[in-house]
Amino acid sequence: MQGVFSQISVLGASGVLLCGLLLLWRRGAGAYISAFTWQSAILAGLTAAIGYFGNDAQLYAVAALLFAIKAVAIPRLLRRLAARFTVSRESAPFVNTGTSLVVSGLLVLLAYAAARPLQAIADAPTKDGMPLAMGLLFVSLFVVVSRRQALTQVVGFLMLENAIALLAVLATYGVPLIVEIGVFLDVLMGFLVMQIFLYDIHDTFSTTDVDVMRRLKH
């Protein structure tokens, strides 16, 4: 039983990380949104599985919330945005695909090094997934700083949120429910405000390539 639990958590965490890496070699808003949708769905499934094996009914509620907000509601809004702007391609990211993949490989290695003190003290069967969560955290950060489409940056930010949710569920079987609800509220509100700003950027600059926003340097 413990063996199955451990394998499921590593498998789930790998799936979540892979969806994050998809952002680096696929092009186009549609592909990014699908990657994020799948990532959230896998994360929700994993959360429910950990709830089952870890005997924690609260996690079912968290998984349901996660699925509803991050795998259904937010992707829907993202698709509406993408359709409106016709940003079909991340035409020229600041860092090209090959380099991006090498950097991400290094980041995942770094995550394994950073997570060593965590694994040393953990005794939960989920502990082997923790470096993968850290890896996704670093990769999402890299996506946010290396892409130039505002929409891609938003997806990178949402994946960062997923990475932290993954870390929380693997390391601690989830933070207390009241905190979880607060975090969901913040993510949702934050996303809604970002969405308004995306429309603002589009209306003001007639593009969502953040490279045009250079007025405020210095």
Add this chain to the structure above:
Amino acid sequence: MIDALLLIALLGPWGAAAALAAVLRRAPRAAGWAVAAAGGVSLSAAAWLWLRALRGVTTVAGPGMLFRVDPLSALIAGCIAAVAGLAMLPWPGPTDDDPEPGRPRTFRIFGSLFALSMLLAVTLNNVALMWVAIEATTIMSAVLIPLHRSKASVEASWKYILIGSVGIALAFAGTVLAYFDFISLLGRREDALNWTLLLDAAPGLHPDVLRLAFVFLLVGYGTKAGLAPMHTWLPDAHSEAPAPLSAMMSGVLLAVAQYAIFRWKAVVDAAGGPAFTNQLLTALGLLSLAVGALSLVRQQSYKRLLAYSSVEHSGLICLGFTFGPAGVFASMLHIVNHALAKSASFLLAGRVLARYRSPEVDRVSGLVRTMPATGSLFAAGLLALMGLPPFGLFVSEFLLFKAGFAGGHVAVTSAALLLVAIGFAGLAGHLARMLPGAAPEGIAAGEGPWIVFAPFVVSMAALVTLGLLLPDGIARLIGRIVEGFPA
């Protein structure tokens, strides 16, 4: 019972004000004064909490010690209530130079919610809920930056929400790591994230896990505190935001982030000694001082000058945290002084901008002649920010440097002193170009009604009082904070 009532009186008015401002769409004047009244009630509650903290009473309310106001919370809550109250005052009308005449409806709603989330952040005992509140401050304030939509304000708001949200997300990762360490030692408990419980358990926690957590927490909350190199959003957001919002963001939001860093530093220090956190804070503090001070020399926009001055002071406060009990005392005093001086300066800069219609230092001349009251109060604010006597910042900076030298941090303190001197020269040079001379053509002379200036005169009087005699009520409250945090 009284505890719960006090907290309701501190927090409730802002929630009610936001709701009223949303409902009273047709009666903007009434809504404006409702918000101002909320500020008054909240400030009175904060003063009461302050008095209780002075008597050594910790105010606790809510299930599982949800809210807890110790001397540190009381100090920062007092600053927030005072600055928010000042910034939300709906000054009269079109004849006046108020940057946001009467405060538009969106501002009344989200400004109140912004004040509410800051107050929640410093009164909640649960560190994860504190994070939720601080993240909410980003959202509420970001909405208001493009109140007047322009290319620059849209860009500033995008930078702010993206960098702010990403940074603060990292702070949550740090919180999760600390929680993980706690429950792997003591098991799962609903109240495991209460700061008081974490602090008690800290000596038994794993120092290396907490150090990793602190790196995330410092990068995260440091982003909100405007510490270099994560400060890049700050000059844009603070200079493009409407003046009353800049006043709140610069005056107290930075202090809220410093508060979070300080709370976490106490936990990490209790586990593995202060050497690690002090090294990180010294590095970021010095870098912020350098970035702030050098930018003060070359900046050409007076609102950006004020923003970079915030980076500088934020770095100074961080350094003070590493100088032992005397340094913590100086930093806390500096937070109060900076809140008073910076909020007034930003609001006055908004008046200057409304009259001269240009944020460039070069386009503003003859300020003392065209706007005698605004000009002299603005000059006083800048002199205070430079750290000149008789203003309070002189005393807190003096105490801070003294603590640094006394603690044996000679190199760091000397470097900081040099950087503060450079910043001083930069600000002084710009101020000297704005005040004298003749006004550019087409800029009318004259001032609004005197009542508008009363709050600023009070701010300056408070700063002078802090500088000349350091009131007992403040010194004792900060003394209690220092006692509670063995550095």
